Amino acid sequence: MGNTLLVEREGGVVTLTMNRPEKMNSFSLELLKEFGDVLGELAYDSSLQCVIITGAGEKAFCAGADLAERATMNETEVKKTVATIRRTMDLVENLPAPTIAAINGFAFGGGLEIALACDIRLISENAKVGLTETSLAIIPGAGGTQRLPRIIGKAKAKELIFTARRISGDDAVEVGLASKCVPQEQLLDEARSFAAEIAKNGPVALRMAKRAIDKGMEMDLASGLAFESSCYEIIVPTEDRVEGLKAFKEKRPPVYKGR
Numbered sequence: 001m002g003n004t005l006l007v008e009r010e011g012g013v014v015t016l017t018m019n020r021p022e023k024m025n026s027f028s029l030e031l032l033k034e035f036g037d038v039l040g041e042l043a044y045d046s047s048l049q050c051v052i053i054t055g056a057g058e059k060a061f062c063a064g065a066d067l068a069e070r071a072t073m074n075e076t077e078v079k080k081t082v083a084t085i086r087r088t089m090d091l092v093e094n095l096p097a098p099t100i101a102a103i104n105g106f107a108f109g110g111g112l113e114i115a116l117a118c119d120i121r122l123i124s125e126n127a128k129v130g131l132t133e134t135s136l137a138i139i140p141g142a143g144g145t146q147r148l149p150r151i152i153g154k155a156k157a158k159e160l161i162f163t164a165r166r167i168s169g170d171d172a173v174e175v176g177l178a179s180k181c182v183p184q185e186q187l188l189d190e191a192r193s194f195a196a197e198i199a200k201n202g203p204v205a206l207r208m209a210k211r212a213i214d215k216g217m218e219m220d221l222a223s224g225l226a227f228e229s230s231c232y233e234i235i236v237p238t239e240d241r242v243e244g245l246k247a248f249k250e251k252r253p254p255v256y257k258g259r
Helices: 029-042 075-093 110-116 144-152 154-163 169-174 184-199 203-216 221-235 239-249
Strands: 005-010 013-018 050-055 060-062 099-103 106-108 120-124 128-130 180-182
Touching (some): 005 029, 075 110, 099 110, 106 110, 110 128, 120 184, 144 154, 169 180, 203 239
Parallel strands (some): 013 050, 106 128
8 A cells, every 4th residue: 555545544434534735635646546445445344434535734635636647648548547536436425334525625626526425525714625627628527517516506516617616615615515614623523523423323324324315316206215215124134223222222322233
């Protein structure tokens, strides 16, 4: 494992830190490879309860693609790199466990797109975010045109993408892009507090709730309700469900095992 992606684990919570602060944590090929390797492993980790994604340093969460590296590529290499970035976002979105983006600074282009692929976004007061691709005569190519409107609505997403506007942390909360804006020095603690609140709950239930929401939102209501029912049926025979009821009856914290 290289050092462009730092991996820390505390219990069932894993923190992934993009570690290229001198390059505003932009996506190099090395960083993308490390992301792919780590996310591939986490996808099969049954003890995983929450993942936090953030950036190193005080300036940037992620500035998107490494444009200096991109400038050395031919057209075919550019297409391959964009496809790799898109796959990385999909891996984040498809993690069974809940994910939190702790946006600690600038998040432009692909940097914002990886945050959009997370379930929850927290943002620092010093952050600026935006899908700025149209200012470079391209479009968001790693899910931005699809995920942003699903999160904040079509009209507002068009406004931000068409103008390539960069907005503040407070504005990100106002439009529904982020859940909370906090001082930068408090951001990681806030993310860990969110993660701890999530991690105390049943791991299988968390995964099924995430699956029911994500897949159900792509269906009509009747189909979504049927899918929710199928997710619930998976939970019924689990040890954790029995433990939850037993702990409630005995007035004690439950001890969940993810099975």
